[in-house]
Amino acid sequence: MEVAILFALVIGLMLIGVPIAVSLGMASTIFLLVLSDTSLASIAQSFFQAMAGHYTLLAIPFFILASSFMSTGGVARRIIRFSIAIVGHFPGGLAIAGVFACMLFAALSGSSPATVVAIGSIVIAGMRQVGYSKDFAAGVIANAGTLGILIPPSIVMVVYASATDVSVGRMFLAGVIPGLMAGTMLMLTIYIIAKVKDLPKGDWQGWTEVFAAGRDASWGLFLIVIILGGIYGGIFTPTEAAAVAAIYAFLIANFVYADMGPLATGEGQPNKTLLHKPIALLSVFFHRDTKNTLFEAGKLTITLMFIIANALILKHVLTDEQIPQHIARVMLDAGFGPIMFLVIVNVILLIGGQFMEPSGLLVIVAPLVFPIAIQLGIDPIHLGIIMVVNMEIGMITPPVGLNLFVTSGVAGMSMTRVVRAALPFLGVLFVFLIMVTYIPILSTWLPTLLMGPEIITY
Amino acid sequence: MSSHYEPKGPVGRFVHELEETAIAVILGLMTLITFVNVVLRYGFQTGLTWGLEAVSFLFAWLVLFGVSYAVKVTAHLGVDAVTNMFAPNVRRVLALVSAAVCIAYGLLLMKGAWDYWANFANLPQTTGRWFPTGFEEMTRTSYRSWYEVLEVPMPEFLRFLEPLMNEGETYEKMPRFIPYAILPIGIALLLFRFIEAGWRIWTGESDSLIVSHEAEDAVDDVAHMNKGD
Amino acid sequence: AEHEAGCDDGEMVIKFSHVTNSDRHPKGLAATLLQERVNTEMNGVACMEVYPNSTLYNDDQVLEAMLQGDVQMAAPSLSKFEQFTKVFRIFDLPFMFKNIESVDAFQNSETGQAMKESMARRGLLGLEFWHNGMKQMSANKPLILPTDAAGLKFRVQPSEVIKAQMEAIGVSPQPMAFSEVYGALQTGVVDGQENTWSNIYGQKFFEVQDGITETNHGIIDYMVVTSTDWWDSLDPAVRDQLSTILSEVTTERNAAVGQVDADARQAVLDAGSTIVELTPEQRQAWVDAMSPVWDQFREDVGQENIDAAQAINASM
Ligand code: NA
Numbered sequence A: 001m002e003v004a005i006l007f008a009l010v011i012g013l014m015l016i017g018v019p020i021a022v023s024l025g026m027a028s029t030i031f032l033l034v035l036s037d038t039s040l041a042s043i044a045q046s047f048f049q050a051m052a053g054h055y056t057l058l059a060i061p062f063f064i065l066a067s068s069f070m071s072t073g074g075v076a077r078r079i080i081r082f083s084i085a086i087v088g089h090f091p092g093g094l095a096i097a098g099v100f101a102c103m104l105f106a107a108l109s110g111s112s113p114a115t116v117v118a119i120g121s122i123v124i125a126g127m128r129q130v131g132y133s134k135d136f137a138a139g140v141i142a143n144a145g146t147l148g149i150l151i152p153p154s155i156v157m158v159v160y161a162s163a164t165d166v167s168v169g170r171m172f173l174a175g176v177i178p179g180l181m182a183g184t185m186l187m188l189t190i191y192i193i194a195k196v197k198d199l200p201k202g203d204w205q206g207w208t209e210v211f212a213a214g215r216d217a218s219w220g221l222f223l224i225v226i227i228l229g230g231i232y233g234g235i236f237t238p239t240e241a242a243a244v245a246a247i248y249a250f251l252i253a254n255f256v257y258a259d260m261g262p263l264a265t266g267e268g269q270p271n272k273t274l275l276h277k278p279i280a281l282l283s284v285f286f287h288r289d290t291k292n293t294l295f296e297a298g299k300l301t302i303t304l305m306f307i308i309a310n311a312l313i314l315k316h317v318l319t320d321e322q323i324p325q326h327i328a329r330v331m332l333d334a335g336f337g338p339i340m341f342l343v344i345v346n347v348i349l350l351i352g353g354q355f356m357e358p359s360g361l362l363v364i365v366a367p368l369v370f371p372i373a374i375q376l377g378i379d380p381i382h383l384g385i386i387m388v389v390n391m392e393i394g395m396i397t398p399p400v401g402l403n404l405f406v407t408s409g410v411a412g413m414s415m416t417r418v419v420r421a422a423l424p425f426l427g428v429l430f431v432f433l434i435m436v437t438y439i440p441i442l443s444t445w446l447p448t449l450l451m452g453p454e455i456i457t458y
Numbered sequence B: 001m002s003s004h005y006e007p008k009g010p011v012g013r014f015v016h017e018l019e020e021t022a023i024a025v026i027l028g029l030m031t032l033i034t035f036v037n038v039v040l041r042y043g044f045q046t047g048l049t050w051g052l053e054a055v056s057f058l059f060a061w062l063v064l065f066g067v068s069y070a071v072k073v074t075a076h077l078g079v080d081a082v083t084n085m086f087a088p089n090v091r092r093v094l095a096l097v098s099a100a101v102c103i104a105y106g107l108l109l110m111k112g113a114w115d116y117w118a119n120f121a122n123l124p125q126t127t128g129r130w131f132p133t134g135f136e137e138m139t140r141t142s143y144r145s146w147y148e149v150l151e152v153p154m155p156e157f158l159r160f161l162e163p164l165m166n167e168g169e170t171y172e173k174m175p176r177f178i179p180y181a182i183l184p185i186g187i188a189l190l191l192f193r194f195i196e197a198g199w200r201i202w203t204g205e206s207d208s209l210i211v212s213h214e215a216e217d218a219v220d221d222v223a224h225m226n227k228g229d
Numbered sequence C: 001a002e003h004e005a006g007c008d009d010g011e012m013v014i015k016f017s018h019v020t021n022s023d024r025h026p027k028g029l030a031a032t033l034l035q036e037r038v039n040t041e042m043n044g045v046a047c048m049e050v051y052p053n054s055t056l057y058n059d060d061q062v063l064e065a066m067l068q069g070d071v072q073m074a075a076p077s078l079s080k081f082e083q084f085t086k087v088f089r090i091f092d093l094p095f096m097f098k099n100i101e102s103v104d105a106f107q108n109s110e111t112g113q114a115m116k117e118s119m120a121r122r123g124l125l126g127l128e129f130w131h132n133g134m135k136q137m138s139a140n141k142p143l144i145l146p147t148d149a150a151g152l153k154f155r156v157q158p159s160e161v162i163k164a165q166m167e168a169i170g171v172s173p174q175p176m177a178f179s180e181v182y183g184a185l186q187t188g189v190v191d192g193q194e195n196t197w198s199n200i201y202g203q204k205f206f207e208v209q210d211g212i213t214e215t216n217h218g219i220i221d222y223m224v225v226t227s228t229d230w231w232d233s234l235d236p237a238v239r240d241q242l243s244t245i246l247s248e249v250t251t252e253r254n255a256a257v258g259q260v261d262a263d264a265r266q267a268v269l270d271a272g273s274t275i276v277e278l279t280p281e282q283r284q285a286w287v288d289a290m291s292p293v294w295d296q297f298r299e300d301v302g303q304e305n306i307d308a309a310q311a312i313n314a315s316m
């Protein structure tokens, strides 16, 4: 039972405070040296190839960068104004608007924590001003923020596609309906709670405000059209879409909204335009804001990829020791059907999600369960969406829930309080997980409709 | 929230600025090359065939160069839920053990990185499976400086390497030892930063190697909006 | 590595890494047969573990790993060896070989056999050539003359010869990760690609292309390679037995590959795809358009090798 020792070692190292990446890499390296003929040089090769040899993973830095430009550059603020204009007048209006804004931002950003930071920081403050409890506000945003990885684009989907060689474009399409569904379920829950508890609602500000806010936000929201239209219209691949999104967000943030960069001015003052300062077209490349945004996105990429690269070394161990084949044989011999198998996958991921950051966990688990799923006749795209939803739930359950940490940070609340606050809505996501797991057509209908039936090459 | 890193002294500040600028510039280049290639293909039916490979190498450079910086500023993710339950003195011991694990990891990876890169640069690998026990005797097949990448052409200003590394033969593409050089360099820096971090814990200057969540800076920037109850 | 399920204590483990499936693709089928025979006939002495679907290494990493001693056998496509010695560019030159029989005869000629050993100074030894088949052109419209392809974008493998070949007919060559090709052909990021019938069928490219032109303009073949260091270290009796099994597997699978190719072509046709068959005049137009490519690489490949290939064509 070498595998059990391997995983125990990984988890043990993590729990005493070794960085996640090093825990994965160290345990795997020891195993490769003891159990196989693999050289240390080949581990270094895996490390380098984690970046240089996995073309799909390139989407990660680009989507992170696009997100950074949009958060810094005022896109989030305008999306929130637009959301309030549309749904703010319902009971629980500002909370519903918060979820709606998270959904819109999720359609621009590939990451959940980024969505919480961008939307949460503003919306939580706003909700408290109109009389919501801080707990309610934080609970709503921590949950809605997880939509960042379910509504395309999604870094976690990119990682899944890379680990299993399914099409990124297909995965993105598969997330659309479940993403809209999860968002709607959260909004309905808030509406019901608001009716029961008589929570505050905003005033209907009229169609003028809807159109004004919509026009103001449209530059940012147009990115949805660019990303999806570009991918499915044959202009670029999903990976390139991420780079185009980053460039577009950079231009909007600096030259249209001008909340950052050479045209930005102090708060409350009108921004300069390119007509006043044409030199900005050049100076923007050397501007402090540009460098800082690039640097922040780079730093986040580095920490994330350090985990993924080490998880790939663990994957190398699993491949080398032919672990997936052994597990598959045991499971098939035991006569497990698809339903039992999916239950097991859900449990593994929910437990794993307690310790691991989603992308790293996915890199390890996907190659383990993918071949078995294919043998059991489970659709790879459906499996991918199940895994993504599990990751979402992992983000809001302790002890390692990225969204919990981020929410506790932006809301200035203790972790325990955030966990309690997120609990009622977590129930909603659990119901949603069960629906997604046992109704495959929710995930497969749209990609099949738009891209034709899927090919399974394994 | 963990504290912000403050570089010390003029050299410290210079290095810090250099690291941050390099990270920003590499990511910027990756984005630009990819974007330009989309424009060339869609708008002009052409493209830089080396673009894809160059961006992949830059990606590896970004991460391998940046991991050491992330150790320096304590940006690597970890789990502190368990360690937080212990008394400070136990925590300190666990942090020292963690640092030792990180240094051991750095040492193993350093040997691997050198061994992988060395032959591509016509240099000897180390012998030994876990620990370097010496340098190998170079054999006919230990010279791999002829090994070129797939697409990225040899830059003209590097042609001086040909007589040194390739017996005077011209390189059509860039030889692999150039992009791969980031492995020993990046891992050496990583090892150095791990040792430094271990020392900081030893002297009591810091108490942990990890940050428990990402997006820390962004969180700090906006947390003031939600102070109080 | 005594713990592996399939291998017993004391057996020498031979790792074979490749990039296709193990039960339908010509290369995967051959590797699987090789594994079966080695594990039966050399039981107690040697044990082969096959890692398909790029689970261990892709074609580019595998040669590095082989030089490093981390994997013992692989069968990359012939264009991967251009980096070791440019003579291999002969296999990418358009219309160099009339058909797969020509290719086979050339590989078995003195020139071909010498090529297997041409990389020994770089540490690799070729053991056998494995066939896939002749390449066809597919695009989002039926191509009859090379001028029909002008202005289109084709996904190509990283190879200077293939890039030059595409540019010769006015096609813009686009490198792209293999996993992205299907999606890119479907949405129109690229317009076409070149491949064998087995790959066009196996990767389902025919579903997202509006015509496949039967140009037979080039080949995709593989070479089973090992590292000279490892091969030389083997006990001569073991080496001989391994080499005999490999050679018999090669003969058997190479003889069957024509049928695999024909079946794949028929399957593509049955699926309702348009296959453009060229008249001799039309085919000549493609030959003429691509012929300048030979001059570009004549020095790399060697005139005597081109002559040898042409002599074999003429004799078939
Ligand atoms: Na998203």
Ligand code: NA
Residues within 6 Å of the ligand: A353, A354, A355, A393, A394, A395, A396, A397, A398, A399, A400, A401, A402
């Ligand atoms: Na969790």
